[in-house]
Amino acid sequence: MIIIALLQHFSVCFQRYLSRKKLASLSHELRKDMGIMQDSFEAEVSKGNVFTFAKELSAFPKK
Numbered sequence: 001m002i003i004i005a006l007l008q009h010f011s012v013c014f015q016r017y018l019s020r021k022k023l024a025s026l027s028h029e030l031r032k033d034m035g036i037m038q039d040s041f042e043a044e045v046s047k048g049n050v051f052t053f054a055k056e057l058s059a060f061p062k063k
Contacts, residue, residue, distance in 0.1 A: 013056045020048030
C-alpha cells in the first residue's frame, strides 16, 4: 500500500515538473489567450527546476 502511494506521489510530482517545463515554452499570445497572467506565469516557471522537484518529492503529503 505504501509503495503505491509513493509511486503515485512521484508521478504527480513528475507531472507537475513537466507541466512547468512545457508552460515555459508557450508563446505570449497563447498565454494571453489562455488567461495566464505574467506574474503567475513567472512564478510557476521559476519552480520548474530540479531543486523544486526534489523538494516536492521529499514533502510527502500527510493524510
